[in-house]
Amino acid sequence: MIADDIWAKLLWAGLNLGEDDLPVTNAGNFYPIDLVRAVTLAWLFSGQRSDEIARLRVGCIRWQHDGAAITGDSDQVLARDAVCLLDVPTHKTGTAFTKPVDPILGQAIDAWQATRPPQPQFTDRRTGERVDLLFAFRARRISTAYINNTVIPMLCRKASVPAADVRGNITSHRARSTIASQLYNAKEPMTLFELQAWLGHRSPQSTQFYAKISPNTLAKAYSDAGYFSRNVRTIEVLVDRDAVVSGQAAAGEPWQYYDLGHGHCSYTFFEQCPHRMACARCDFYVPKASSKGQLLEAKDNLQRMLAEIPLTDDERTAVDEGQTALDSLLGRLIDVPTPAGSTPREIGIPATATLLPIVGVNQGKQE
Template sequence: MTTQSPTPAPGEHSPRWQWPIDLGRYDTRRTVRAAEKQAIIDLGVVNLRRLARHNAGAPQWRQIRRLLRPLDDAAAALDSPPTPHRRRAMLDAGAAVLLRCAETGRSYWSWTETEWVDLLGRDQQDFCKSPPGWADDAVRPYLAAHAFLLGGFTAFYRLGSFSRLTLAWRVFGRDRVDGEIRRIRAVLDGWGYQLGRDNDTLLPMVACQLFLLNRSPHIEELGTELFERIRGERLLPDLRLNTLHALQRAVAELGYCEPPQRMTGRHSARATGGVQEWARWVDRWHDTSTLTPRVRGSVRSNLFKVGRWLEAEHPEAADPASWTRQTCAAWIAALDRMKVGDYVQRTVGLKDRIGKPLEAPTKATQLSAVRTFFRDCQEWEWIPRRFDPQRALATPRSIAALLGPDPRVIADEVWARLMWAGLNLQEDDLPQTRAGNFYPLELVRAVTLTWLFSGQRSDEIARLRAGCIRWQHDGTTIAGDSKQILARDAVCLLDVPTHKTGTAFTKPVDPVLGQALDTWQAIRPDQPKFTDRRTGELVDLLFATRARKVSSAYINNTIIPMLCRKAGVPAADVRGNITSHRARSTIATQLYNAKEPMTLFELQAWLGHRSPQSTQFYAKISPTTLTRAYDDAGYFSRNVRTIEVLVDRDAVTSGAAAAGEPWQHYDLGHGYCTYTFFEQCPHRMACARCDFYTPKDSSKAQLLEAKANLQKMRALIPLTEDEQAVVDDGQAALDRLLGRLADTPTPAGPTPRQIDVPPNATLLPIVDVRQGKASQA
């Protein structure tokens, strides 16, 4: 009752499969005659399960011959080893079909998809519960084969947990199905897919689902329309769509269908809403613009927000040709007062930000989108030039004043811990999926160290080419396949592709990065070429595996959270979330503040900036460097100095101070001044030795210093510009100060000229606030 497909020779494929049931040979009337129904009832379950056709003379078998013959032919076409158990299951499947024909009064030729599902059950448990109750688990696959061959049933996605692989083996032949799956696996294995593992069952299951839906086991007959139908009608669970994507890529590589469209996420839905007339113009612009797809989509989304505002506030301006300067002014005013969530299509992800004012960069971006739209429409002569978009839709000064680059440097201690985590990355640190690690450790480590050491944008990292690392020693290039050991002082060069501000360039990087990239490239599976979205070239991307390039968002979404977990640091600080671009500013700042720092122009070349003005935003002076420079400048000590003061506590406690006895004695070095308001005396830096002056060599001064109850203190003395010059410049400035003070009265009354100050007058000894040392000019 069964047939075996011939085993192909090595390197050959099985012969092409042909549909085994020719409907033209059978009586396919949709109704079951009364005699046929009665014959099935008379034979009963026992005879039907055994199909005891050895009693060919029994009239009941002749009555149902038109129903038996297709069942026999379908059973004979199956590739099933003729074991007693399988033969019994096959006979039970035929009996179940005949009993259901008698029950419904309709032949299986007319059964609908739902009627077949009712017989097969929506899962294994449902099948065992429904009649006939004597049918065991082994019957269901053969019943499904009859549904496929006789009823054209392909809705196997409605049958719950069901072995599509076993069914495909039965229908198409095991050797043929396995051979086609091996062809797919060979392509995927070459790209590094883990789906090619021998113990994997997901790929065969999805492949067999396609074979059954297409009613053919040959991959050259898997067209693009079939893949699109499966996605559109959701004929596979979401968890298997990645496998479907990989399978289509393999079939496309073999040249039998188109490659799959880019897999998009939940943020990929195109913007809609607003005035229809405005939407038509926006879509026309989107189809014509030469901006990159990402920028074009962003502008389109912002323009649809304008369309919703027009629908609510200015429906008469739905046609861009009707816009005037007044309309532009109204839009700018409305935008300036908008809140987060106003005129948007979806609020998912906004969370607690709804209702807050829009930030200045958001306003500027939306104004830029409208400017671009009207500029292009006027330039392409779609609408008349009624206003200048650059002026009528210019960013207001109040908004422009809040704009500017804001590179947020990561704290040194946090960056050091992230770098340690990246250098010590292990297999256990990688994020796990149901199938294990999505990317190999060598790839993840290479991407991680590129982020930590290259100082490049995430887009540039994702677009690095294979072979981007070069080694040089003493100006001589070391070949990538050279067996020589790299010298300790070998220079590692990184070739950076064309980026948003300039053309391709080469920069030196740390050898640890070069070694990590070389390690990954040594085991990197061959990949198909990818189109560089910036240059349009077909290139070999370094960070690619499974025929898919690593996304530019991979660093933000996976690498940084992984490093933060390993390093034990939060994923955000006072400056916001730790993002891929913050590493660029951090590295630039550290290079600019190093012990032997890079100059601004050297840093500009290393970062790849077109202008040093851009580099200035990244090269921040660190707080440590700024503190050292501030201390060296001596701002406080330049304006304020200290002088020692002797306080006679005996004079204070005895009441002599209240009676006018001196109690404060300012140490002038060569003597003491007892003037209470010493800080106000114009002669304090070059004492004129008036009546308040007491020489140190006098007996009064010696008695003062001999007192036991004497307290020493320091007083802050603010310095004028002339006095500061005396401190800084020395004797010449002192002489000039003496000349200016010659006729200035002292606290005692007479001027220095009247007192006749000696020409060898000395400068007041002062103590530097920073150093705590006396300074004598």
């Protein structure tokens, strides 16, 4: 891949290529500007190998609107509504195929075809056919090394970027990987199989070598996956500061009350209780509707805090899969002792399933 900032500068250079940017020989410019611009934009926009670009044929660009073929300079539809198609010749991983490309490339190729002098046919190096090569001039085809030896150095000079980076020299093939990765990481990205078809790969395994997930995309995917919220629940805890100050907490009296929604759990080690998501209403349970529960919430010196509760596999399944998994969890806990010692079966009160609430956590720096 080529870094996004470097690639953006190379794109700018290619789109703004002029006569003054062309390499000059003793006899002047060897290739006309329209040919050089078309080759350059083919490298920047087609995502094809240099060999395939050099072997493109006359008439390789087609335009369509709503599935109907139109001419590239048609005034019947707006340019943005037309789809530009590029016919790619047989290549090293597959047969000839057609792919959509940016209209900018189609317009550049059409401009070159309009001024291209008649040329003899050439033998296609891969198929052996006699064909009309698009990029030919003065009875000579362009070299497969033309992009590496001429186009890329020319763009680097115009864009004022080095011809090499930490990964090595900027080469024709690195553009293919760069374009593939950008399409894969776009706001509305191509799928791996769509990208496979666009690149002309025979198998998705080949495409995976080209499509690299960018750090930004990976970070967003990680955030969207909700790893923290899926594996941890945050529950509100009422801390009775009077019990702490008076020494009652040290004497073993309840001083922490975990809010279950329908009541409070006064078990100090609530996060270790196997019944925390399916409260069996043991002796540590304080119903909110009870007089004790109402007195608790009426206290003045209560401190509200948050506690993070890591979820077990069974609890995470209950959260993800809903009521059926929750009922299954209740069934497995029916004979598991509560912190008070008795089991839900012995207590005889139907367990109340409580999905511990997710509380937003700001992980940024505090101002």
